[in-house]
Amino acid sequence: xxxxxxQGIVSFIAxxxxxxxxxxxxxxxxxxxxxxxxxxxxxxxxADSQRPWRYARYYVTDAKHGYLAEAVVCLSQRxxxxxxxxxxxxxxxxxxxxxxxxxxxxxIRAGDQVRFTNSDPLLHNVMALGGVEPLNxxxxxxxxxVQTFRRAGNAKNPVKIGCSLHSQMQAWVFVFxxxxxxxxxxxxxxxxxxxxxxEYTLELVHPAGGLSWRQPVTVAAGEMxxxxxxxxxxxxx
Amino acid sequence: MPHSSLTRRDALxxxxxxxxxxxxxxxxxxFLFADQDPAETLVPFLDMPRARPGMLDWETxxxxxxxxxxVFTVSHYNxxxxxxxxxxxxxxxxxxxxxxxxLDELKARPxxxxxxxxxxxxxxxxxxxxxxxxxxxxxxxRLAPLLKECGIKSNAIEVAFIGYDKSSETLxxxxxxxxxxxxxxxxxxxxEHAVNLDPLLAYERxxxxxxxxxxxxxxLIVPGWYGIANVKWLxxxxxxxxxxxxxxxxxxxxxVRGERRGDTxxxxxxxxxxxxxxxxxxxxxxKPAVNGKIxxxxxxxxxxxxxxxxxxxxxxxxxxxxxxxxxxxPRSKFCWTFFSIDLGALxxxxxxxxxxxxxxxGRVQPTAQDDEIALKKTYWEAYAQWPRDIELTEG
Numbered sequence: 001x002x003x004x005x006x007q008g009i010v011s012f013i014a015x016x017x018x019x020x021x022x023x024x025x026x027x028x029x030x031x032x033x034x035x036x037x038x039x040x041x042x043x044x045x046x047a048d049s050q051r052p053w054r055y056a057r058y059y060v061t062d063a064k065h066g067y068l069a070e071a072v073v074c075l076s077q078r079x080x081x082x083x084x085x086x087x088x089x090x091x092x093x094x095x096x097x098x099x100x101x102x103x104x105x106x107x108i109r110a111g112d113q114v115r116f117t118n119s120d121p122l123l124h125n126v127m128a129l130g131g132v133e134p135l136n137x138x139x140x141x142x143x144x145x146v147q148t149f150r151r152a153g154n155a156k157n158p159v160k161i162g163c164s165l166h167s168q169m170q171a172w173v174f175v176f177x178x179x180x181x182x183x184x185x186x187x188x189x190x191x192x193x194x195x196x197x198x199e200y201t202l203e204l205v206h207p208a209g210g211l212s213w214r215q216p217v218t219v220a221a222g223e224m225x226x227x228x229x230x231x232x233x234x235x236x237x
Numbered sequence: 238m239p240h241s242s243l244t245r246r247d248a249l250x251x252x253x254x255x256x257x258x259x260x261x262x263x264x265x266x267x268f269l270f271a272d273q274d275p276a277e278t279l280v281p282f283l284d285m286p287r288a289r290p291g292m293l294d295w296e297t298x299x300x301x302x303x304x305x306x307x308v309f310t311v312s313h314y315n316x317x318x319x320x321x322x323x324x325x326x327x328x329x330x331x332x333x334x335x336x337x338x339x340l341d342e343l344k345a346r347p348x349x350x351x352x353x354x355x356x357x358x359x360x361x362x363x364x365x366x367x368x369x370x371x372x373x374x375x376x377x378x379r380l381a382p383l384l385k386e387c388g389i390k391s392n393a394i395e396v397a398f399i400g401y402d403k404s405s406e407t408l409x410x411x412x413x414x415x416x417x418x419x420x421x422x423x424x425x426x427x428x429e430h431a432v433n434l435d436p437l438l439a440y441e442r443x444x445x446x447x448x449x450x451x452x453x454x455x456x457l458i459v460p461g462w463y464g465i466a467n468v469k470w471l472x473x474x475x476x477x478x479x480x481x482x483x484x485x486x487x488x489x490x491x492x493v494r495g496e497r498r499g500d501t502x503x504x505x506x507x508x509x510x511x512x513x514x515x516x517x518x519x520x521x522x523x524k525p526a527v528n529g530k531i532x533x534x535x536x537x538x539x540x541x542x543x544x545x546x547x548x549x550x551x552x553x554x555x556x557x558x559x560x561x562x563x564x565x566x567p568r569s570k571f572c573w574t575f576f577s578i579d580l581g582a583l584x585x586x587x588x589x590x591x592x593x594x595x596x597x598x599g600r601v602q603p604t605a606q607d608d609e610i611a612l613k614k615t616y617w618e619a620y621a622q623w624p625r626d627i628e629l630t631e632g
Contacts, residue, residue: 055288099286168368
């Protein structure tokens with residue numbers, strides 16, 4: 001495995017892992033962390049033989065269980081905007097390797113950074129397609145560009161990333177204004193700790209697969225809530 | 238001539254399935270070639286980009302006629318939106334009776350189908366650009382009878398095809414003789430080619446009106462020629478007494494290739510035109526290991542400019558070349574033919590699988606190291622053999 005890819009994955013896991021730990025900077029203004037609950041679950045894709053998903057092979061590696069990888073799962077609620085940015089912004093690496101962004105989907109807090117790198121022996125480009133923060137840089141091999149994403153679009157408005165030189169390359173940066181988000185790995189699991197009691201919407205977005213799902217959820221103080229999410233071709237955007 | 242599209246469902250209907258295979262299939266639907274056993278599972282190629290909509294997804298190829306969501310589009314200027322009700326096609330220049338036709342008038346002419354695999358001439362230039370090829374049933378009316386009705390004047394040597402798409406071009410940029418001008422997209426054929434290649438003025442693809450990206454409402458289809466020659470959003474057909482040399486014939490889509498002249502190499506520039514003999518392994522499948530070895534099969538496609546294919550051979554890890562079985566149908570002169578081969582039982586580990594095609598004239602698809610590829614300095618006409626890397630495990 002290429003070293004850049006290892007770096008990227010490690011920093012990506014570290015970033016997501018940090019979100020799962022009870023920690024002071026993520027406390028809602030006015031809510032006590034000790035009353036926080038946890039919301040966790042597994043995302044499963046239910047295949048339909050009449051409507052096969054051409055790209056399932058990338059995201060459902062365990063066909064028996066259907067665990068869905070690279071799905072963004074998050075809570076949403078108007079009050080979540082009151083979270084302060086991290087005291088120390090974090091950086092996640094998104095590499096360009098074998099004509100792919102690796103990883104293709106990242107989720108960060110507003111104020112965090114993405115380090116774009118290029119491990120391919122040719123010129124790539126990193127361009128934000130839409131979004132409010134301009135981004136259009138070209139990267140020769142082993143160069144990098146660090147971009148700070150200050151504005152949160154949450155699940156609804158990710159920043160879509162492309163390479164202007166290779167149109168099939170695409171990636172998504174989801175920027176949240178709160179800590180309750182995760183990107184699923186191959187086991188399809190997600191977990192949010194220190195969730196303040198309240199009413200939320202639990203949302204799933206799979207940008208590459210065009211899947212979306214949402215459901216209201218009420219979280220009581222100290223509750224350990226498990227919600228397994230099942231999506232199918234019916235959840236295509 | 239067989240015209241049918243083999244779909245995954247057709248494949249299932251025509252393939253005897255074991256109960257276990259059916260269960261495996263239903264739990265994780267796969268895309269199958271016609272003679273593929275659903276018990277075979279995909280062995281992904283190593284280090285390849287992920288397939289995306291808008292390009293052919295080789296590993297899930299199951300349809301001889303490519304579905305629209307896997308059709309690539311390339312535009313060189315703008316992507317004009319031409320109202321079919323307002324559409325006009327001019328036939329002008331060195332003809333006795335110039336004409337302007339509406340879409341309805343074109344559709345009222347004799348209707349004709351052209352089955353054809355259309356490939357971008359840059360397809361295969363890198364592993365990031367491998368899916369710019371698709372197979373179609375184009376429907377429209379033939380060009381040659383229309384030109385005959387218009388009366389080609391004896392001094393006409395060239396037929397220029399001009400699109401509705403346009404832009405500005407700059408020549409000799411940064412010099413005192415810099416020149417900028419507005420110009421529409423254009424390509425041309427000789428009069429002889431325009432008559433003998435039997436091009437189609439196409440208004441449907443696979444029974445549906447053309448999409449905007451694919452040249453709606455009318456495009457030129459030149460059997461056996463690379464995508465660039467198949468002018469989209471066709472606006473004007475102009476007979477001329479001089480060669481037409483637009484950007485996409487004389488400055489771009491020009492192959493620069495070294496040719497050996499004794500001890501020296503001389504570079505030659507040629508305009509991209511006819512498609513080349515080409516084959517590719519589309520996917521490799523496996524079954525569960527038996528005695529520590531994994532039974533594997535390879536599937537692929539071969540195509541040309543219409544020259545008949547003699548054979549496709551497949552090589553594993555630099556071993557002997559073994560003949561693949563070419564599908565007997567569906568087949569058509571200007572279309573790809575699917576092939577398959579049983580690779581036998583391979584040991585766990587990394588392997589390289591590659592195909593090469595030979596046509597009836599003895600032309601053999603070259604390797605990347607052969608002169609005709611190695612001395613080619615531009616990426617157009619990327620038809621070299623394409624080795625596929627896989628890794629097998631016992632589990």
